[in-house]
Amino acid sequence: MxxxxxxxxxxxxRFLIAAVAILHVCINHGLAVGFIPYITWxxxxxxxxxxxNQITDPEWDNLVYKKMKVAxxxxxxxxxxxxxxxWFSVVLVSPASIGSLIRVFYWAWFIEWLVFxxxxxxxxxxxxxxxxxxKSFKSKIRHIRFGWFLSVFSWITMAIIVSILGFMMDPxxxxxxxSLLNGxxxxxxxxxxxxxxxxxxxxxxxxxxTLTTIFARKEAELKQRAVKYAGQWxxxxxxxVLAGAVFYWHVMPAAMKDNLSVAVGSxxxxxxxxxxxxxxxxxGSLSVVLAVFAVWKPRRIGFRYVIVPCLLVFGFLGIFERVxxxxxxxxxxxxxxxxxxxxxxxxxxxxxxxxxxxxxxTSVTEVTADNKLEAGKMVFINACSxxxxxxxxxxxxxxxxxxxxxxxxxEEKSMESYIPNMHNGRTFMPPxxxxxxxxxxxxxxxxxxQQTGEHLExxxxxxxxxxxxxxxxxxxxxxxxxxxxxxxxxxxxx
Amino acid sequence: xxxxxxxxxxxxxxxxxxxxxxxxxLVILLVFSFLLHIIFxxxxxxxxxxxxxxxxxxxxxxRFDFFAxxxxxxxxxxxxxAVVLGIAxxxxxxxxxxxxxxxxxxxxxxxWIMIIPLVTIAFLLTYLHKYTWYTxxxxxxxxxxxxxxxxxxxxxxxxxxxxxVNLMMFPEKWGAVHGFISAxxxxxxxxxxxxxxxxxxxxxxxxxVWYNGRKxxxxxxxxxxxxxxxxxxxxxxxxxxxxxxxxxIFGVVVxxxxxxxxxxxxxxxxxxxxxxxxxxxxxxxYRTLTGAPEKIDLYFKRxxxxxxxYMVFYGSSRQMYRNHALSKHQALxxxxxxxxxxxxxxxxxHPVQEQQQLAPDPALGSVAKGAAxxxxxxxxxxxxxxxxxxxxxxxxxxxxxDNINGLEAWIKKPGKRRPDFPQMPxxxxxxxxDRQELAKxxxxxx
Numbered sequence: 001m002x003x004x005x006x007x008x009x010x011x012x013x014r015f016l017i018a019a020v021a022i023l024h025v026c027i028n029h030g031l032a033v034g035f036i037p038y039i040t041w042x043x044x045x046x047x048x049x050x051x052x053n054q055i056t057d058p059e060w061d062n063l064v065y066k067k068m069k070v071a072x073x074x075x076x077x078x079x080x081x082x083x084x085x086x087w088f089s090v091v092l093v094s095p096a097s098i099g100s101l102i103r104v105f106y107w108a109w110f111i112e113w114l115v116f117x118x119x120x121x122x123x124x125x126x127x128x129x130x131x132x133x134x135k136s137f138k139s140k141i142r143h144i145r146f147g148w149f150l151s152v153f154s155w156i157t158m159a160i161i162v163s164i165l166g167f168m169m170d171p172x173x174x175x176x177x178x179s180l181l182n183g184x185x186x187x188x189x190x191x192x193x194x195x196x197x198x199x200x201x202x203x204x205x206x207x208x209x210t211l212t213t214i215f216a217r218k219e220a221e222l223k224q225r226a227v228k229y230a231g232q233w234x235x236x237x238x239x240x241v242l243a244g245a246v247f248y249w250h251v252m253p254a255a256m257k258d259n260l261s262v263a264v265g266s267x268x269x270x271x272x273x274x275x276x277x278x279x280x281x282x283x284g285s286l287s288v289v290l291a292v293f294a295v296w297k298p299r300r301i302g303f304r305y306v307i308v309p310c311l312l313v314f315g316f317l318g319i320f321e322r323v324x325x326x327x328x329x330x331x332x333x334x335x336x337x338x339x340x341x342x343x344x345x346x347x348x349x350x351x352x353x354x355x356x357x358x359x360x361x362t363s364v365t366e367v368t369a370d371n372k373l374e375a376g377k378m379v380f381i382n383a384c385s386x387x388x389x390x391x392x393x394x395x396x397x398x399x400x401x402x403x404x405x406x407x408x409x410x411e412e413k414s415m416e417s418y419i420p421n422m423h424n425g426r427t428f429m430p431p432x433x434x435x436x437x438x439x440x441x442x443x444x445x446x447x448x449x450q451q452t453g454e455h456l457e458x459x460x461x462x463x464x465x466x467x468x469x470x471x472x473x474x475x476x477x478x479x480x481x482x483x484x485x486x487x488x489x490x491x492x493x494x
Numbered sequence: 495x496x497x498x499x500x501x502x503x504x505x506x507x508x509x510x511x512x513x514x515x516x517x518x519x520l521v522i523l524l525v526f527s528f529l530l531h532i533i534f535x536x537x538x539x540x541x542x543x544x545x546x547x548x549x550x551x552x553x554x555x556x557r558f559d560f561f562a563x564x565x566x567x568x569x570x571x572x573x574x575x576a577v578v579l580g581i582a583x584x585x586x587x588x589x590x591x592x593x594x595x596x597x598x599x600x601x602x603x604x605x606w607i608m609i610i611p612l613v614t615i616a617f618l619l620t621y622l623h624k625y626t627w628y629t630x631x632x633x634x635x636x637x638x639x640x641x642x643x644x645x646x647x648x649x650x651x652x653x654x655x656x657x658x659v660n661l662m663m664f665p666e667k668w669g670a671v672h673g674f675i676s677a678x679x680x681x682x683x684x685x686x687x688x689x690x691x692x693x694x695x696x697x698x699x700x701x702x703v704w705y706n707g708r709k710x711x712x713x714x715x716x717x718x719x720x721x722x723x724x725x726x727x728x729x730x731x732x733x734x735x736x737x738x739x740x741x742x743i744f745g746v747v748v749x750x751x752x753x754x755x756x757x758x759x760x761x762x763x764x765x766x767x768x769x770x771x772x773x774x775x776x777x778x779x780y781r782t783l784t785g786a787p788e789k790i791d792l793y794f795k796r797x798x799x800x801x802x803x804y805m806v807f808y809g810s811s812r813q814m815y816r817n818h819a820l821s822k823h824q825a826l827x828x829x830x831x832x833x834x835x836x837x838x839x840x841x842x843x844h845p846v847q848e849q850q851q852l853a854p855d856p857a858l859g860s861v862a863k864g865a866a867x868x869x870x871x872x873x874x875x876x877x878x879x880x881x882x883x884x885x886x887x888x889x890x891x892x893x894x895x896d897n898i899n900g901l902e903a904w905i906k907k908p909g910k911r912r913p914d915f916p917q918m919p920x921x922x923x924x925x926x927x928d929r930q931e932l933a934k935x936x937x938x939x940x
Binding site for chain 1: 501502503504505506507508509510511512513514515570571574575577578579580581582584585588589592593596597599600601602603604606607609610611613614617618621665666668669670671672673674823826829830833834837838840841842844845846870871872873874875882883916918919921922923
């Protein structure tokens, strides 16, 4: 509405954010929060098992170092850049919501930034001083202690970020109470943290075992020992993952019922929720099987056996994030802004006058018989394009065909009666914002999309059409008029 | 005709929330956090350019191969700090100039998002380069090529950023922009870019002087007597001299090619003052290079101070320019936003449609409330006697004729019975009383 609309018409805009964010969470949990304590634990094992005249077992230490090197390289490249990438992609897809959030939570993010800076510097120190710390027993012990310190610090970073994510899902409070503490007092905060912590550890262990099978494939004895430890690590954390997941799974619907008007009963949500349930059971048992096998027959474990569980465990986290994201709908900022980036409080105005009149970027302001299709396209861009594409992922044609039948020509009258009411049945959908004429135009455009398979380019290639009503000169004129009126008023009643 | 061809200047509504801090404090945070970020970015970009140059030179002169290796080791550390330091200015510019910066980002969207994968690739290449220094020592060409690709990416990324911070200042151009390339070609992007490249090289040169001057840095051990500490420092100063010269030349071009919109005497004065500081730094650098070797450290502190003060001056002049360029537009935006808020409030106080929908039609008698509820909650999918999304009402009547409780129970917890129909969603917004009214209405249909 007030920003040029970036739009990916095949991939879907939300998919861009989701892909970047999920990749980031996987790296953060699996290669930092859960991995660093695992590595420190192994580094300590090396010192404990060293011969009398040695500081540490050099072969073992080198293996652990190599594993840390992989995590270090990935976290400081892909990990760091996907972290920034969440900002970049959200700014493109959802500028009005992130623009609002940073005005309220500037300090929360500023603190997060300080914590981040510290964490990056600590990781740099931990990894880059590894080799030089091996020179004396004292410095090695100091290095290990530093590893534990870093582990705690990474966990704190995660705990803060989970809270920052929490405030965005604490909808009732957005309009009344703008404080970071809301995040911590959110009813799903503790369950979420209790679930994320052991899950990160599990991910770290599985990833570590995978790396062991690569780096130590030629050294049977070394591999056997490392695989066994990884098995023990996974076995220790898996019960906590299950407990945390079950806790979270039970708390979420109740918390959401109180908090959001949303979709606990909606079909899509139920589906995601069910997938999550099977994933919890599946991943739990898979981890136990892998870990027991690793402890019992470490020699048999090779890359082939570990890579699939490894990918599945990371996939599990992805599904979890998807579910977590879904419960926010139909809002992007609970109770305040819908996921189409329109404020709830502006709906009466849009319903009365139409949204195109107030859109800054549109080629049509008044729907007529001649511009109906173009008008429909403008309504689609301004009200639907944040989540729907024309013919790509989550395509608008497809969602209607799911309702009315695959390949059947869409019936305009039915859609016109369905759309204004859809939010009652599909509670994850925001209500339709525009007026009747715009509705007819939108329906005609959707039908046109079904017939032609046409695509829709975003502002990044097409540029923007500017609503002449909100042109600089026009706004200046009307502002002047308002001023004059006000002055007159003042002159009349001094 | 002229009116049709005219490109409008959009005045969007602003985010209707107050700034989290006083504006002046946000400006200070923006300028200083940006300076910190840009110092490390300069070391990353300049460092990789110097590494590439030195490694190529090292093919013939082994000393420079050692030198390249030493500089290369600093890039991966500086880049990590550069990225994380970038978050604060990104946050601050987004808060201060939300409508301008985010609009520019969207208009150059593909290039903007490509920053993420491109920088990731460049970072991975710098690691690859660093960790294959010895394994690829017999395939130097490949090893140099790795650095060359990463330098190319590093050279490209600042163009995307500069295009964005430039485009954000000219809303009058937004209607004419079609993607990144057209925004890149707007005036003043390239001069600023070249000036920035000069600055990257200059900052890196001075960093090299400092790096090689550290007491616990074992120059003799690393360079095996091929380079002395003084010679290394001289190399650093030479690099800085070149960078400073480029920076001054292109700085003058920037000054003369500034679009008139944001220029004022104070902007010119501060920018020229900044340029003067650079010229003094250049002169001291030149004196150091032509002076006696034992006096190599004499002007170091002065040069560093001059460059830092220059950065504060230049950053401030940029901020002043941005402020001048946008202040008129910002005032209009505030006027439009205020007007909209008023309209929105009026409309919210006197809503039109919603009430009509729920108002029961008295002609329907005892089922009037149910009919109204049906209209809002069910009519999207159910009609009287034709199949829409769900089955027609007449069919419901056949099934639940003498079983009103059964119908209520179904509405409360719908299931899926028919393979060719989608499952009905649960309508959580309905109360038990609502469901009763609904069922009564549905069963009254004949």
